[in-house]
Amino acid sequence: MRGVLEYLWRDMLRWTRGKVAVISSLVMPATWLIFVGLALPTSFTTNYLDFITPGILVLTMLTASFQAGSSLIFDKILGFLNKFLALPTPRESILLGKIFFSTARGLLQATVILVLAVLLGAASWSAQVVILTYVLLGVFGILIASFATTIALHLGDHDSYAAVNAMISMPLFFTSSALMPYSVMPRWLATLASINPVSFAIDAIRAVQVNVIMWDRILPLTGMTLLVLAVSIIVFRRTSL
Amino acid sequence: MIVTRNLTKYYGSLCAVSDLNLDIKGEIFGLLGPNGSGKTTTVLMLTTLLRPTSGDAYICGYHTTRSAAKVRSVISYVPQDMAVDIRLTGRENVQLFARLYGLARSKDRVDELLGLMGLSGRADDLVSTYSGGMRRRLELAQALVHEPSVLFLDEPTIGLDVAARRKIWGHIISLRKKGMTVFVTTHYMEEADHACNRVAIIDRGSVAAIGTPGSLKGELGKEIIVVRAEGDFDSFSTENATKIGCAGDEIVFSSDMGSDIVPILTKDLHAAGLTVRSVSVREPTLDDVFLQLVGQGDDRGPFDDRKFRMMLRRRG
Numbered sequence: 001m002r003g004v005l006e007y008l009w010r011d012m013l014r015w016t017r018g019k020v021a022v023i024s025s026l027v028m029p030a031t032w033l034i035f036v037g038l039a040l041p042t043s044f045t046t047n048y049l050d051f052i053t054p055g056i057l058v059l060t061m062l063t064a065s066f067q068a069g070s071s072l073i074f075d076k077i078l079g080f081l082n083k084f085l086a087l088p089t090p091r092e093s094i095l096l097g098k099i100f101f102s103t104a105r106g107l108l109q110a111t112v113i114l115v116l117a118v119l120l121g122a123a124s125w126s127a128q129v130v131i132l133t134y135v136l137l138g139v140f141g142i143l144i145a146s147f148a149t150t151i152a153l154h155l156g157d158h159d160s161y162a163a164v165n166a167m168i169s170m171p172l173f174f175t176s177s178a179l180m181p182y183s184v185m186p187r188w189l190a191t192l193a194s195i196n197p198v199s200f201a202i203d204a205i206r207a208v209q210v211n212v213i214m215w216d217r218i219l220p221l222t223g224m225t226l227l228v229l230a231v232s233i234i235v236f237r238r239t240s241l
Numbered sequence: 242m243i244v245t246r247n248l249t250k251y252y253g254s255l256c257a258v259s260d261l262n263l264d265i266k267g268e269i270f271g272l273l274g275p276n277g278s279g280k281t282t283t284v285l286m287l288t289t290l291l292r293p294t295s296g297d298a299y300i301c302g303y304h305t306t307r308s309a310a311k312v313r314s315v316i317s318y319v320p321q322d323m324a325v326d327i328r329l330t331g332r333e334n335v336q337l338f339a340r341l342y343g344l345a346r347s348k349d350r351v352d353e354l355l356g357l358m359g360l361s362g363r364a365d366d367l368v369s370t371y372s373g374g375m376r377r378r379l380e381l382a383q384a385l386v387h388e389p390s391v392l393f394l395d396e397p398t399i400g401l402d403v404a405a406r407r408k409i410w411g412h413i414i415s416l417r418k419k420g421m422t423v424f425v426t427t428h429y430m431e432e433a434d435h436a437c438n439r440v441a442i443i444d445r446g447s448v449a450a451i452g453t454p455g456s457l458k459g460e461l462g463k464e465i466i467v468v469r470a471e472g473d474f475d476s477f478s479t480e481n482a483t484k485i486g487c488a489g490d491e492i493v494f495s496s497d498m499g500s501d502i503v504p505i506l507t508k509d510l511h512a513a514g515l516t517v518r519s520v521s522v523r524e525p526t527l528d529d530v531f532l533q534l535v536g537q538g539d540d541r542g543p544f545d546d547r548k549f550r551m552m553l554r555r556r557g
Contacts, residue, residue: 009337014328017367018328082285082320083383
């Protein structure tokens with residue numbers, strides 16, 4: 001566990017010292033919030049910003065967690081991975097450090113987005129809702145980061161990884177319940193959205209806002225997270241020795 | 242300290258290292274060889290980063306695959322990539338390693354190592370402002386935090402200027418004096434000659450020669466005669482001197498006859514129809530040993546691009 005925290009801290013220091021990266025990571029979700037959240041004419045709700053905020057928080061996590069893969073690839077290309085693998089520190093802590101760092105970074109970014117949403121006019125959340133939302137975002141972040149690192153370990157080079165990332169992340173977002181409720185979706189989209197893990201996180205967060213714990217969303221999400229995390233660890237063990 | 246028995250690595254059908262047998266203890270051991278000869282593959286196997294296809298390797302008595310964690314606690318590995326975090330300070334880079342090694346009183350140790358490597362004055366500057374030599378010394382500081390018994394350095398002076406190289410070797414030599422075993426790969430024969438207690442020249446995965454630099458040079462003969470000539474010197478041979486090899490427009494011979502060999506050799510060359518431009522006599526160097534054993538390396542048959550790339554990818 002000590003190793004995990006050390007690797008997490010290393011990535012955190014490196015990230016916060018690259019000021020452009022800190023700001024640019026916030027631009028995309030903020031753009032969605034402002035230009036879609038405030039501007040899109042909708043008929044199913046009077047405050048679309050309130051509706052879209054959980055979706056944008058999950059989008060923020062999705063983007064942040066997908067970077068775990070490219071970060072791992074860069075550590076490999078630049079020789080850091082070999083140095084770390086030759087240390088007596090348990091090797092899995094390299095991977096877990098990467099996954100937890102991406103998730104922690106995503107939560108920090110989500111905090112900024114949440115504050116921004118409230119400033120723009122979204123209803124403010126109670127402490128309980130915020131805490132439960134963070135837990136759900138955390139589980140979702142670990143799921144995506146584990147998935148991303150598995151893909152990255154499998155592909156091994158950055159160009160292919162970036163291509164796969166671009167191919168997966170946007171469709172995942174658009175086929176989720178982020179932008180509209182199931183009731184207004186075309187049938188085919190509703191079907192897709194109902195099996196999309198991104199929707200699982202969004203639906204669970206929306207339920208939390210009205211004090212409902214949606215176990216039929218939370219349990220599959222957690223199960224998937226544990227499964228993909230285990231796969232990622234196995235693939236990491238296999239490819240690094 | 243380092244023992245290998247028939248250590249072998251295949252990448253698919255390509256043999257990268259073949260039946261390597263080494264016994265290394267308390268010395269600076271240099272592994273020399275052309276690109277793709279298996280140097281890095283050997284280091285990766287010894288540092289538990291790559292599983293051998295067959296054979297065994299032991300570091301301080303620990304088996305590299307069966308007791309890999311034990312091996313990792315007694316070694317340090319500095320790859321050639323110069324992997325230091327440029328957005329962290331020098332001190333933070335070393336601290337990271339001290340904490341990863343679980344050192345309780347890491348602060349004193351970090352200060353001590355930064356001082357040892359001559360980085361105290363710049364310890365709190367971002368590494369992005371460091372020169373190549375400073376970055377390499379910082380990597381040495383990282384590698385030394387847990388006082389390893391065996392240090393592996395892959396091309397430690399690659400890309401550094403002369404002064405920085407000399408400094409790095411100075412540090413390596415003083416580590417050896419403190420009792421550390423240092424295993425180093427390098428392209429630079431002169432540096433290996435100067436710093437290594439023993440060297441092995443490896444070619445296509447097999448050891449072509451092993452010994453002290455002095456003994457390897459001694460086997461060549463007392464003098465090296467370098468002839469610059471024009472004509473068909475590939476097929477030229479003479480009984481009066483040993484032809485070591487050709488490099489560019491130079492033919493290199495060895496001999497024990499002293500400078501008497503010069504007129505004799507010149508006559509032989511003329512007789513074979515070669516135009517002699519210049520003849521010089523000097524002492525043998527490891528470069529000559531290398532030339533004799535490995536040749537120029539550009540007459541190796543077809544270059545298998547696909548296999549080479551596959552090897553690089555697996556190695557990375």
